[in-house]
Amino acid sequence: VFGFITVSGGIKVHRQNCPNATNMLSKYAYRMMKARWTSKAQHQxxxxxxxxxxxxxxxxxxxxxxxxxxxxxxxxxxxxxxxxxxxxxxxxxxxxxxxxxxxxxxxxxxxxxxxxxxxxxxxx
The missing domain is CATH 3.30.70.260 (ACT domain)
Structure with a gap:
């Protein structure tokens, strides 16, 4: 997974195989950030x-x-x-x-x- 910083300053988490991932990476690489799932998730x-x-x-x-x-x-x-x-x-x-x-x-x-x-x- 990776994080994508939205225009409002929030972060959306996407899977690497997300249909939009390639487009986002090529156009907005500066808005990407590393992310990972943990086994101790607090949210569903x-x-x-x-x-x-x-x-x-x-x-x-x-x-x-x-x-x-x-x-x-x-x-x-x-x-x-x-x-x-x-x-x-x-x-x-x-x-x-x-x-x-x-x-x-x-x-x-x-x-x-x-x-x-x-x-x-x-x-x-």
Missing amino acids: FQVKISFTGIDDVGLVNQLTQVISEDMRVNMQAISMESKDGVFEGTITALIMNTTHLKELMGQLKNVSGVHTVERVDEEV
């Missing part, structure tokens, strides 16, 4: 995760149990669709840090029938 950040797999009775219940009860993650949105026995879904949730995110994604991958779990890179 929003993340969107997509997942796919084989649909089955109770799947949504299993996923929400992992997210809310097992991992104690606050879900802000959930969406799932199923067609021909295959489901696609996304969740938007508040995560403490990247370690917490990796743990959540690992737990979701362990749910029976889930094949893929990926962080969704949203354009800024």
Whole structure:
């Protein structure tokens, strides 16, 4: 991650692979600063995760149990669709840090029938 000093003097944190990173670096290198995530985050950040797999009775219940009860993650949105026995879904949730995110994604991958779990890179 890196910090970008805004025109109002605030700092926005961006991932290195942010779609806008190359443009910001080439035009505003003087407004960049080093940044890093710590494992002791005091604030949560929003993340969107997509997942796919084989649909089955109770799947949504299993996923929400992992997210809310097992991992104690606050879900802000959930969406799932199923067609021909295959489901696609996304969740938007508040995560403490990247370690917490990796743990959540690992737990979701362990749910029976889930094949893929990926962080969704949203354009800024």
